[in-house]
Amino acid sequence: MAxxxxxxxETRTITELRVKEDMKRHLQDLxxxxxxxxxxxxxxxxxxxxxxKGARIALNRGLATKISVA
Amino acid sequence: xxxxIALAGxxxxxxxxxxxxxxxSKQHVGNWPxxxxxxxxxxxxxxxxxxxxxxxxxxxxxxxxxxxxxxRDYIVKEKPDAxxxxxxxxxxxxxxxxxxxxxxxxxxxxxxxxxxxxxERRGDSINCNKLSEILGVPVVPIIARSGKxxxxxxxxxxxxxxxxxxxxxLQIFGNDIEDAIEEVKGYxxxxxxxxxxxxxxxxxEGDEIILESxxxxxxxxxQEIVQKMDSKCDGDTEAAxxxxxxxxxxxxxxxxxxKSHTGHMETRSDxxxxxxxxxxxxxxxxxxxxxxxxxATFSESFLFIPDLPSPGVWLAGIVETAWGALTDLVEGGLTxxxxxDWALGLVLSCMDGVGAVAGFLPLVLVLFLLLSFLxxxxxxxxxxFVMDRIFRHFGLSGRSFIPLLMGFGCSVPALMASRTLENDxxxxxxxxxxxxxxxxxxxxxxxxxxVTLFADSNQTLIVFGIYMIGLLVxxxxxxxxxxxxxxxxxxxFIMELPSYRVPxxxxxxxxxxxxxxxxxxxxxxxxxxxxxxxxxxxxxxFSGMCDMEESFLASIxxxxxxxxxPLGFGDWRASVGVVTGWIAKENIVATFGQxxxxxxxxxxxAVSAGxxxxxxxxxxxxxxxxxxxxxxxxxCMPCFAAVGAIKREMGSxxxxxxxxxxxxxxxxxxxxxxxxxxxxxx
Numbered sequence: 001m002a003x004x005x006x007x008x009x010e011t012r013t014i015t016e017l018r019v020k021e022d023m024k025r026h027l028q029d030l031x032x033x034x035x036x037x038x039x040x041x042x043x044x045x046x047x048x049x050x051x052x053k054g055a056r057i058a059l060n061r062g063l064a065t066k067i068s069v070a
Numbered sequence: 071x072x073x074x075i076a077l078a079g080x081x082x083x084x085x086x087x088x089x090x091x092x093x094x095s096k097q098h099v100g101n102w103p104x105x106x107x108x109x110x111x112x113x114x115x116x117x118x119x120x121x122x123x124x125x126x127x128x129x130x131x132x133x134x135x136x137x138x139x140x141x142r143d144y145i146v147k148e149k150p151d152a153x154x155x156x157x158x159x160x161x162x163x164x165x166x167x168x169x170x171x172x173x174x175x176x177x178x179x180x181x182x183x184x185x186x187x188x189x190e191r192r193g194d195s196i197n198c199n200k201l202s203e204i205l206g207v208p209v210v211p212i213i214a215r216s217g218k219x220x221x222x223x224x225x226x227x228x229x230x231x232x233x234x235x236x237x238x239x240l241q242i243f244g245n246d247i248e249d250a251i252e253e254v255k256g257y258x259x260x261x262x263x264x265x266x267x268x269x270x271x272x273x274x275e276g277d278e279i280i281l282e283s284x285x286x287x288x289x290x291x292x293q294e295i296v297q298k299m300d301s302k303c304d305g306d307t308e309a310a311x312x313x314x315x316x317x318x319x320x321x322x323x324x325x326x327x328x329k330s331h332t333g334h335m336e337t338r339s340d341x342x343x344x345x346x347x348x349x350x351x352x353x354x355x356x357x358x359x360x361x362x363x364x365x366a367t368f369s370e371s372f373l374f375i376p377d378l379p380s381p382g383v384w385l386a387g388i389v390e391t392a393w394g395a396l397t398d399l400v401e402g403g404l405t406x407x408x409x410x411d412w413a414l415g416l417v418l419s420c421m422d423g424v425g426a427v428a429g430f431l432p433l434v435l436v437l438f439l440l441l442s443f444l445x446x447x448x449x450x451x452x453x454x455f456v457m458d459r460i461f462r463h464f465g466l467s468g469r470s471f472i473p474l475l476m477g478f479g480c481s482v483p484a485l486m487a488s489r490t491l492e493n494d495x496x497x498x499x500x501x502x503x504x505x506x507x508x509x510x511x512x513x514x515x516x517x518x519x520x521v522t523l524f525a526d527s528n529q530t531l532i533v534f535g536i537y538m539i540g541l542l543v544x545x546x547x548x549x550x551x552x553x554x555x556x557x558x559x560x561x562x563f564i565m566e567l568p569s570y571r572v573p574x575x576x577x578x579x580x581x582x583x584x585x586x587x588x589x590x591x592x593x594x595x596x597x598x599x600x601x602x603x604x605x606x607x608x609x610x611x612f613s614g615m616c617d618m619e620e621s622f623l624a625s626i627x628x629x630x631x632x633x634x635x636p637l638g639f640g641d642w643r644a645s646v647g648v649v650t651g652w653i654a655k656e657n658i659v660a661t662f663g664q665x666x667x668x669x670x671x672x673x674x675x676a677v678s679a680g681x682x683x684x685x686x687x688x689x690x691x692x693x694x695x696x697x698x699x700x701x702x703x704x705x706c707m708p709c710f711a712a713v714g715a716i717k718r719e720m721g722s723x724x725x726x727x728x729x730x731x732x733x734x735x736x737x738x739x740x741x742x743x744x745x746x747x748x749x750x751x752x
Contacts, residue, residue, distance in 0.1 A: 017309075021276070022134060023562060028312040029130035030566070031164045036316070041340060044349040046459040046468065047563060054161035056339065058347075058455040060462075060563040 003038065004048070004064035011039040012069035019066045027067075030057060038069065072119045073231045078141060078172055079156035080165050081127030082448075082568035084184040086110075088156055088214040089124040090580050092224070099584050107140050108489075114224060123150065129164075131171045132272075133279050135492060145175050146268065151231035152178045154223065156214070159189040159196050160569070162327060166319045173205065173237045174271060176264025178230040181209040182223050187216075188569075192337075193330030200326040206238040215574055236264055242318040247311060250274055250299045257288050274299060275308045339448075339569040346449070352456040359444070360475060367437045367479060385432030393425040412615050419605040424598055434483045435586050437476065441487065442581035446573030450490070451565060458563045464545055465552035467493060467563060470500040474544070477507030481708050485715040486585055495557030499548055501716055502729045505708035506544040506736075508537050511655040515703055518659050519696045522684055536700050543705060543740060551732070600653055600710045608646075618664065623649070637702060637738070638695030638745040648702070654709050662687065694748035698741040706737035 006012055014036050017024050031053035032038070042049035047060035079085040089097070093112030110124035125144060126137035133139045145153060155172050157165040172179055183198055202209040208226040212219035243251065254270040261269070272280050273292050281289050296307060303310035345351055365372055367382035379387065400421060404414050444450050450472070458468030469491045476484035484504050491497040516536050520529040608623040609615055618624060626649070627642030634640045634648075643665040650661040666686040691699065707713065707730045717726045 023564075025132050025275075025308065026129075026134045026564070028309065029132060029134065029167065030564070031167070031316070033313055033316055034309065035313075042343055042347055044347050044352055044456065044459075046455050046457075049343060049347065049455075049567065053164040055164045056343075056567040056569070058451075058563070058565050058567050060458060063562040063564060 001069060002065045003040075003050075003067040003069050004061050006040045006069060008040055008043060011037055013037055014067060015070045016068040017066070018068065019063070023063075031055065032067065072121065073151040073228070074121045074123060075114075075152045075154055075227050075231060076123045076125050076144060076150040077154050077156060078125045078145065078168065079127060080129055080158060080168060080566075082566060083127070083156050083158040083165060084214040085127055085156045086124060087574070087577055088154075088182065088184070088212070088220075089122060090577055091214055091217050091220060092122050097580075107136050109140075116221075116224070117228075120224070120228070128168065130168055131175075132275065133277065136494070139279070145172065145177055146265070149177060151234075152180060152227050154180050154182050154227055156182045156184050159183050159185045159211075160192070162196065163316070163319055163323055166323070167315060169205070170240060170242065170315050170318065173207065173240060174264075174268050176236040176262070176268065178233065178235055179207045179237055180223065180226045180230055181205070181207060182214075182219075183209055183211045184214050186211045186219075187213050192335070195328045197326045197328075201322065204322050204325065205240070239267075240318065243311065243314050246302055247274070247299070247307075247314065250295060250307075253295055254292055257291055271311070275311055337569070339567075342570050343452070343567070347452050347456055352452075356453055356456060359449070363437070363440050363444075364479060366440060367433055380436075382433045382436035385436065386429055389432055390425070390429050393421075393428050397421045397425065412609070415609060416602070416605060420598065420601055422601070424601075431586060431590060433480060435582060437479065437483050438486075438582040438585045439578060441472070442578045443573055445490075446571070446577055446581065448568040448570045451567050455563070455565065455567070464548040466499065466548055467491070467496050470496060473500050473504050474507055477504040477509060479510055481505045481507070481509050481712040482715045483585070485712060485719055488719055493557070495552075495555050498555055498557075498720070498725065498729075499551045501719060502551060502732055503544040503547045505712060505733060506540045506547065506705055508540045508704055509655070509708075511709070512704055514656045514659045515651075516700055518662065518684065519687075519691070519700055522687055523691060523693055523696045536704060539701055539740070539744075540704050543736060547732075547736065595714075604650060604653060608650075618646075636745070637698045637741045638749075639691060639699045639702075641690045644690060644699060648706065651703055652707060652710055652713075654711075655703065658703060666690075692749075694745050694751075697748050698745035701744050702737045702741040704737075705733060705740055707733055 003012070003014075014032060014034055016034065017027055017032060019027065036052060039051040040048055041051050041056070047058060048064050050057045050059065077085050077089055089110060089112070092114055094115040096115060097110055097112030099108055099110050107126050108124075112122050112124075114120035114122055123144075125141040128135075128138040128141045130138060131142040131145070133142070144150070153172055153175075155169050157169060169181060181201070183196060183201075186196070189196055196211070198209040198211050208230065210219055210223040210226055212223055214220075251267065251270045251274065254273050255266045258266045258269055260266070269280060274296060276296065281292070284292070299307045346355060366380050372378045372380040372383075397418065401414065401418060404417060409417075441450075444453075453471065454468040456468065457471040461468050461470055470488075472490070473484045473488040476487055481504055484507070485501055488497050488500045488504065491500060513533070516533045517529075520527075520532045524532050604623070606622075607626065608618050608621050611621050611625070623646055624642055627645040631640045631642050631645045634645060639645075643662070646665065647658045647661045651658040662684060666684050708716075713726065713730065716729055717723065720726050720729065
């Protein structure tokens with residue numbers, strides 16, 4: 001399922017990054033790699049707040065729909 | 071012997087705090103050539119031989135942003151004597167991702183393990199000796215905010231810099247990738263062993279910038295190796311390399327870091343975020359914060375207490391009074407020395423011009439102190455996130471909100487605040503439309519017309535209408551410029567939200583001072599030059615000194631008034647007003663006072679008291695022309711101080727001229743439409 005569908009408080013594992021080369025690189029630099037655990041800690045109309053590798057990352061929903069988790 | 075030590079680290083890892091602690095006030099902020107990325111340099115306060123350079127905060131040495139390109143070019147090409155890599159102990163895994171890449175460059179490195187207080191508070195512990203043993207470089211625990219551990223850190227940094235000892239190669243990649251690295255390395259001829267290894271790794275990661283720098287034949291051969299590698303790595307070598315790095319980091323973290331509990335424990339920042347980024351509360355809270363910010367800077371009745379000036383207004387008053395006294399003193403001195411009229415006039419008008427800048431300084435200072443506080447506390451990152459949804463509709467990102475809002479106060483600090491925008495296109499558009507937000511200095515112009523020509527109408531509504539025209543034009547411009555300017559679309563929003571912290575007074579002061587100093591110097595020189603020019607033009611003609619009616623400026627006004635005939639104010643005095651408005655927009659009122667047969671001081675006072683000031687202007691301006699004139703001055707080129715700020719932030723004359731050109735064209739078209747539309751009604 002898409003990361004955008006995960007409810008607050010849940011932790012999931014990243015299975016795929018369906019984004020362009022540049023964004024993929026940036027996501028990897030920020031710790032988004034396949035197999036990594038990501039926890040959704042907050043959301044608002046702009047998007048989601050995630051915890052990944054101990055850091056808090058905000059991203060918009062459009063991007064969150066392109067990250068698949070299981 | 072002198073050394074250069076570069077600081078590298080993730081954004082928000084405490085790098086700038088460390089830099090401030092190391093250099094104190096001995097720092098210099100410039101620009102990296104060709105990009106608007108701050109270049110901060112300084113000398114170590116305990117040893118003048120050591121230069122410290124603060125590289126921009128980056129997550130990686132891959133070329134994603136201008137910051138990352140600047141940081142990696144510096145490390146790889148300029149080769150500092152040593153790199154201090156600051157690691158935020160609280161998110162150690164993500165931070166070490168940059169570390170392993172810095173170590174790959176072969177530059178002597180020391181790791182500063184920062185936020186050790188935060189780590190302890192969580193009940194975790196990091197074994198720095200163990201880490202040092204594994205990574206083969208010194209690891210020094212520090213707390214940058216309190217300065218703890220910095221002497222030890224600098225001692226180690228000097229040791230590695232003088233020893234010139236390259237860090238050893240880490241066993242990260244495994245056989246397949248290592249073989250490919252060796253194969254690519256075989257085709258590379260330039261640089262040291264470490265350089266070639268680093269270049270080979272980046273090429274396998276699909277780094278276009280490096281690939282393009284190679285000979286076409288070599289790059290073709292290397293692309294073949296990468297393709298061969300891709301098929302071994304599920305089609306994505308870059309991801310495989312990132313994966314290997316994170317796996318390696320996972321292993322060393324397991325060995326060197328003890329966590330008191332598994333999983334995530336709710337921190338103070340999480341609790342604050344539940345309120346400050348809440349889907350319902352976020353916007354109202356932000357509105358209140360912004361109101362306080364504005365009130366503290368610009369309000370004449372602070373906290374709704376009548377006649378209590380805000381700190382900004384109060385300070386500005388003191389500076390203006392002091393400047394006035396100084397001007398009187400100079401005037402008295404020059405008169406008693408028997409200075410000629412023109413010398414006296416020139417000196418006094420220069421002092422007025424510089425005084426206008428000096429009067430702005432306290433406002434800029436207060437505004438930036440407060441903004442630096444919000445920035446350093448971590449709140450600004452949340453604001454950008456919360457506003458993103460709304461600004462996306464206009465083709466801008468949430469980060470544009472701050473500069474645009476500040477534009478209602480004064481364009482100069484607003485334009486400087488646009489520096490925080492990451493996306494280049496976003497920043498350019500924001501700078502071009504910021505002056506459309508009607509600044510405080512334009513208000514007297516509207517008041518002058520409102521009290522004189524529209525005495526019977528609702529004057530508040532007229533002023534409000536002008537503000538709305540500015541907003542509407544800004545929104546439409548954002549759309550239009552978004553189509554015209556090339557650059558990356560503002561497509562996605564992704565940003566780290568740093569933990570909330572109470573900023574240190576020192577860092578807030580340094581932060582604000584940098585901005586104010588830059589403003590004073592750049593704006594000061596532009597204002598000074600333009601004031602002298604306009605003074606000369608308005609007091610001379612070919613036969614020498616004269617009244618303004620016969621001056622060069624009047625002649626110029628008589629020529630350019632032709633342009634304004636279609637807008638309804640084809641009058642030389644109105645044209646001269648536009649020009650003097652470029653020194654400072656409120657100048658228009660004083661100029662009108664002088665040219666329409668009043669005493670300018672009295673007119674200015676009458677306008678601010680809301681009295682009919684200049685009946686003579688009704689002969690020149692029809693109501694429709696007055697609307698057109700107000701709109702034109704709102705939208706046309708901002709004052710020279712703001713143009714100076716645009717030039718400074720754009721970093722190029724080409725873009726500065728484009729911005730001015732766009733503003734002029736917009737002003738003309740909008741004024742024309744308004745004159746025509748209102749002509750139908752009045």
